[in-house]
Amino acid sequence: MRILLSKPDALGDQLIAAGAVQALRTLRPDIQIVWHVRRGMEVVASLLGGDVFAPQTDQPPESEATRLAQTAAPLVFLPYPLSSYEPWSDDVGRRVKWWAAFLQATRWDAAILGLVNRTWVGDLTVALAPASQQIGFAASAARQPLVNEAHALVSAGAPVFTTTLEPSWTRSESDQLRDLLAVLEPRLATGAAAAWRAPVSWEPRTSAPSTAHVLIAPGVGGDPRRAWPLGNFRAVADGLRSRGARVTWVEGPGDSPYLAGLPADDQHPRAVFGPTDLPKLNAAFAGADLVICHDTAYAHLAAGIGVPTVAIYGAGQVSRFHPTGGRVKVVQSRIACAGCQWHCLFERLHCVADIPLATVESAVEHMLRGDASPVFVDVRTPFADAPEGELLALRHRLQQEILTLNADRFARLQIIQSLLAQPKLQPASLQRPETEPRLSVIIPMGRPDRVAATLASLAAQQRVPANWEIILVGVEAAAVARAHPHLPVVPVVLSANQLPPRTRCLGVEKATGEWYLFIDDDVELATDCYARLLDLLASPMFSPAANPRVGAIGLRLPGKSGRFFERLTDISNFWAQQHSAAEDRDWLYSAAVFVLAEAYHRSGGFNPDLPNGEDVDLTRRIVGAGYRLRYEPSLVARHDHRRDTLLSMWRYFWKNGNAAQYFFAAQAGACPFSVKTAWLKSWSDLRMNMAFQRARGVQLGLRTPLIWLNYLIVEASLEQHWQEYLHRSGRYRELPARARSDVTYVQALTGWDAGRRVRGACRYALAVLQDFANPVRR
Structure with a gap:
């Protein structure tokens, strides 16, 4: 299968798309991806392991299409010299015709336009590719105005x-x-949405400023107004250098204007990288302790490498281009005109230029200590003190712009007008409903080194809760709370780690919310999670008047890395919350779950003594208390459980057997290790999973044997842990022995404990064999 992915976009945009492409290649190695880029962007092939096919435009397009068809590489970059922003000329017309003939002479199974903001080059490329599937985003005000006008004129004949x-x-x-x-x-x-993975990744060395090597990349590659002042960068560098850090300035292609005010001396060493030096830049970033840059390709390159980074963002596109994954700390302004897509009404971009120096310096210090949570700072527009109000003044300014409309300004005015016409895109503080419920976020923290990402995902919500608290329960809760002063953290300090359900119960004791969000310390919420929750709560289904009322809402729980064994763990253990269909459920997982406080308390809350399985136990009791459970896949929480190797996956499933006391509660008898039960229960678990997947159009395929083996490991572990409990506690003497094999088992352990080890072992083996005549016990 060959697909055409058209993305004639900038370097940073290619890196953003790389994560999804890498994930697709992992899942579908049978697909050949031909990645159309504008000329010069094929350099990303050196990072993604792809080949480059450079069309020879002096040859017939049909012969070049044949040459491409002979390329067997699974990932091929296809650069073509055609830009959506170059002025029309006879040469452009010639190149368009050649490109059209080339595309139509090539066999494509699918063509995808990877541009949210569509352009005429992208539209033309996908429309001309003779593919049975042509996939892209719907037209919007961000598409080039001439494309929209042409589309309207040709009407039904439009591609x-x-x-x-x-x-x-x-x-x-x-x-x-x-x-x-x-x-x-x-x-x-x-x-x-997996972050892309660079070929050379970062390894931790030091976080002490006195020995750190810091790279500063002040370029923005486009409108120079989008750059934070160079003087501020120099102040940050001077502060780091005064404490012993080694600072190197990064100059990439087109960056020299931004470094023009920097002295060329030993105090300001530069590392200069040309258009084809991307692998060298990768290696340089991987060798640094910290990178400081703008909202540019540098930030997305750093995310793929994993190097700690402070990225300075204006508000032009809000959080749309925040890096996925990595260790990137975003410093971003909040301003009334946020979301203008960089078509600014002002000569000076206040959302970038007015970010305080102290805010960035503080972010650098926190990043060196490992705190990657984003930082948001309020910035005022020149209309902040307008008598009629800031937003009304901005709209008035827009109207004045429209009165003097000319062709050069049409695109930016069209975008700004559409943005200001949508109240949902105003800052959250201006749109917060009066009825927003109080939310208590409860985090059982057994891994302080990993909870920073969880807290960062809460801080990065597009719609920050108006009335909330974050209850952090763990040994180092106070220290973590101090490291996140921008969040409403209520620490509950423990003297020693407790079982997760007991830790959650301690958090509930401090909670005051109408809704609880239980979220584990290895889970990260999607940035739109809370905004989507409010939309759900405003619908009739979730109304307090609904009968029965929704008592808990489960989130979709995809893994974070996208690796094979992580996905296998998810489809084996978290399989019920991996799909995209919203529906009622009989139980939910607690890795991330919203629970109505009323439903929690009426059902009795978590059983604090269960080592696992406490989520199924609680949510089933919520149903028993007369409430409804709802799975809502639009709410996404990425689960970074790190069971992404074969051994870590198997260790996890073996550990799940420590809940044997819960699973054997109904059996409540003395019995030997039941090979029959373990065998048949593992098949029963597999059939239940397969039926669930089949009902949703998913086939487990070649994963089936490994999933069954995971279930067999769990069932064998349950049997083993039950045996250890009976022997350790001596309860085999007290519990009833109902079957012949159980009587033999009790005799075996009695003899073993009396010192008759050989006889005891032989009797135990006999009991295991006799058990094959018994029915399945669980």
């Missing part, structure tokens, strides 16, 4: 996609691109 998705101004770009590719491979929709 259309066979599948279109709605574009979003604020939703993560990587999530949206992942959804495009999920049209071809639905399994992508059940996982997180």
Whole structure:
């Protein structure tokens, strides 16, 4: 299968798309991806392991199409010299005709336009590719105005996609691109929008400023107004250097204007990288302790490498282009005109230029200590003190702009007008409903080194809760709370780690919310999670008047890395919350779950003594208390459980057997290890999973034997842990022995404990054999 992915976009945009492409290649190695880029962007092939096919435009397009068909590489980059923004000329016309003939002479199974903001080059490329599936985003005000006008004029004859998705101004770009590719491979929709992985990754060395090597990349590659002042960068560098850090300035292609005010001396060493030096830049970032940059390709390169990074963002596109994954700390302004898509009404971009120096310096210090949570700072527009109000003044300014409209300004005015016409895109503080419920976020923290990502995902919500508290329960809760002063953290300090359900119960004792969000310390919420929750709560289904009322809401729980064994763990253990269909459920997982406080307390809450399985136990009791459970896949929480190797996966499933006392509660008898029960229960578990997947159009395929083996490990572990409990506690003497094998088992352990080890072992083996005549016990 060959697909055409058209993305004639900038370098950073290619890196954003790379994560979804890498995930698709993992799931579908049978697909050949031909990645159309504008000329010069094929350099990313050196990082992604792809080949480059450079069309020879002096040859017939049909012969070049034949040459491409002979390329067997699974990932091929296809650069073509055609830009959506170059002025029309006879040469452009010639190149368009050659490109059209080339595309039509090539066999494509699917063509995808990977541009949320569509352009004429992208539209033309996908429309001309003779593919049975043509996939892209629906037209929006962000598409080039001339394309929209032409589309309207040709009406029914206009090229259309066979599948279109709605574009979003604020939703993560990587999530949206992942959804495009999920049209071809639905399994992508059940996982997180994976961050791309660079060939050379970062390894921790030091976080002490006195020995750190810091790279500063002040370039923005486009409108120089989007750059934070160079003087501020120099102040940050001077502060780091005064404490012993080694600072190197990064100059990439087109960056020299931004470094023009920097002295060329030993105090300001530069590392200069040309258009083809991307692998060298990768290696340089991997060798640094910290990178400081703007909202540019540097930030997305750093995310793929994993190097700690402070990225300075203006508000032009809100959080849409925040890096996915990595260790990138975003410093971003909040301003009334946020979301303008960089078509600014002002000569000076206040959302970038006015970010305080002290805010960035503080972010650098926190990043060196490992705190990657984002930082948001309020910035005022020149209309902040307008008598009629800031937003009204901005709209008035827009109206004045329209009165003097000319062709050069049409595109930016069209975008700004559409943005200001949508109240949902105003800052959250201006749109918060009076009825917003109080939310208590309860985090059982057994891994302080990993909870920072969880807290960062809470801080990065597009709609920050108006009335909330974050109850952090763990040994180091106070220290973590001090490291996150920007969040309403209520620490509950423990003297020693407790079982997760007991830790959650201690958190509930401090909670004052109408809704509880139980979220584990290895889970990260999608940035739109809380906003989507409010939308759900405003619907009739979730109304307090509904009968029965929804008592708990389960989130979709894709893994974070997208690796094979992580996905296998998810489809084996978290299989009920990997799909995209909203529906009622009989039980939910507690890795991330919203629970109505009333329902929690009426059902009795978590059983604090269960080592696992406490979520199924609680949610089933919530149903028993007369409430409804709802699975809502639009609410996404990425589960970074790190069971992404064969051994870590198997260790996890073996550990699940420590809940034997819960699973054997109904049996409540003395019995030997039941090979029959373990065998038949593992098949029963597999059949239940397969039926669930089949009902949702998913086939487990070659994963089936490994999933069954995971279940067999769990069942064998349950049997083993029950045996250890009976022997350790001596309860085999007290519990009833109902079957002949159970009597033999009691005799075996009695003899063993009396010192008759050989006889005891032989009797135990006999009891295991006799058990084959018994029915399945659980």
